[in-house]
Amino acid sequence: MSYTGAAIGPGFAFQPSQRYPDPRIEVLDPSFARYRIYSSSVEQLGSGMRWAEGPVYFADGRYLLVSDIPNNRIMRYDEASGAWGVFRQPSNFANGMCRDRQGRLLTCEHLTRRVTRTEYNGHITVLADQYQGKRLNSPNDIVCQSDGSIWFTDPVFGIGGHWEGDKASPELPQSVYRIAPSGELSRVTDALAGPNGLAFSPDEKTLYIAESRATPHRRIVAYDVAAGGQLSNRRVVVDAGGPGAIDGFRVDTDGNLWCGWGGNGAPGVNSADHDGVMVWNPDGKAIGFIRLPERCANVTFGGPKNNRLFMAASHSLYTLYVEGVGAV
Numbered sequence: 001m002s003y004t005g006a007a008i009g010p011g012f013a014f015q016p017s018q019r020y021p022d023p024r025i026e027v028l029d030p031s032f033a034r035y036r037i038y039s040s041s042v043e044q045l046g047s048g049m050r051w052a053e054g055p056v057y058f059a060d061g062r063y064l065l066v067s068d069i070p071n072n073r074i075m076r077y078d079e080a081s082g083a084w085g086v087f088r089q090p091s092n093f094a095n096g097m098c099r100d101r102q103g104r105l106l107t108c109e110h111l112t113r114r115v116t117r118t119e120y121n122g123h124i125t126v127l128a129d130q131y132q133g134k135r136l137n138s139p140n141d142i143v144c145q146s147d148g149s150i151w152f153t154d155p156v157f158g159i160g161g162h163w164e165g166d167k168a169s170p171e172l173p174q175s176v177y178r179i180a181p182s183g184e185l186s187r188v189t190d191a192l193a194g195p196n197g198l199a200f201s202p203d204e205k206t207l208y209i210a211e212s213r214a215t216p217h218r219r220i221v222a223y224d225v226a227a228g229g230q231l232s233n234r235r236v237v238v239d240a241g242g243p244g245a246i247d248g249f250r251v252d253t254d255g256n257l258w259c260g261w262g263g264n265g266a267p268g269v270n271s272a273d274h275d276g277v278m279v280w281n282p283d284g285k286a287i288g289f290i291r292l293p294e295r296c297a298n299v300t301f302g303g304p305k306n307n308r309l310f311m312a313a314s315h316s317l318y319t320l321y322v323e324g325v326g327a328v
Contacts, residue, residue, distance in 0.1 A: 057302025248298030301326025
């Protein structure tokens with residue numbers, strides 16, 4: 001496997017670190033030091049995408065899927081061989097992906113404005129495409145709870161133009177939905193401006209949601225989760241505190257949030273001005289930063305020990321081994 005990555009189409013040049021520890025991995029608070037592996041560095045696994053999103057890892061097959069939304073395809077990285085290529089095209093401008101409790105692929109599709117499940121034989125089952133007789137906007141990110149319920153965000157990003165789907169007028173407010181194990185679709189909140197990435201705390205008692213159009217700052221809000229999916233006690237956990245953009249994220253077993261981050265491009269040493277992955281502890285304190293040469297939209301954990309962080313960043317897929325373990 002080449003550390004400079006393989007490209008499908010035009011690639012993005014990447015220079016791996018020549019020394020340990022990798023200076024791209026920044027300890028913003030002493031508590032993050034335990035998650036940094038001294039002899040692990042950022043690697044580029046593949047490139048040539050237009051906007052990478054929604055990575056999901058398949059431990060049973062040792063491969064990772066990542067959406068390349070504007071190219072209308074899902075890419076696949078094979079962990080054993082290093083092979084990098086197209087998994088599905090067209091993908092209906094797929095965005096967020098995850099697996100259900102039976103290991104099947106769940107996909108948010110912009111073009112068809114629906115959430116689907118890929119069965120073991122490859123058949124596509126539609127799980128949700130409308131609510132109360134009106135079409136969904138453009139399902140964005142998705143997670144599956146241990147009870148089998150499926151949660152997804154539905155902003156208007158995919159219908160705002162022709163780049164990530166078809167331009168259309170929204171029929172519903174931007175919302176977060178839950179598909180119960182029975183298949184019933186319910187709206188859990190429509191009180192967020194641009195609901196984006198979402199994830200549960202390790203004990204699933206808290207749901208985190210990125211509010212990517214909040215003003216004056218982007219933020220992550222948290223809700224208490226009751227049986228049946230009712231949400232309460234809304235509070236702000238993370239305030240980006242400036243022009244930084246929070247996108248998709250995952251939570252580790254210690255409750256830290258590993259978040260795709262887009263900086264403002266300003267020169268200097270302030271981590272928040274750069275692109276990469278910002279790590280916040282459960283109290284909302286920034287403790288670590290992984291600097292990337294491209295804006296990062298989403299992340300996931302994988303590998304045999306679930307301690308390999310995969311980062312979908314603009315044109316490329318990057319990875320880093322850490323001491324943090326992704327919460328399942």
